[in-house]
Amino acid sequence: MKSPSRSWRTATPTETWTSSADDDGGTWGSNAVTVARNGTPIMGLAEDLVRNIANQTVERCYVDISQDWRIV
Numbered sequence: 001m002k003s004p005s006r007s008w009r010t011a012t013p014t015e016t017w018t019s020s021a022d023d024d025g026g027t028w029g030s031n032a033v034t035v036a037r038n039g040t041p042i043m044g045l046a047e048d049l050v051r052n053i054a055n056q057t058v059e060r061c062y063v064d065i066s067q068d069w070r071i072v
Helices: none
Strands: 006-008 017-022 033-035 049-051 057-062 069-071
Parallel strands (some): 006 033
8 A cells, every 4th residue: 555645845935945855765656745835836837846756856946936946
């Protein structure tokens, strides 16, 4: 049986604020992580980011209100 999905949320961001998460245990392939946008677009999209490939690292940076979150 698959484990439930996990969600990663951040507080209201300020300019140049960064956050990252990595799959040290290699479980994202079978237990996806959702990066919740908390009302702020990610890469211009009004949807959460789902990471479901094992051994990945995701880092994002909040540029400003006109650029939103960017995956770096």
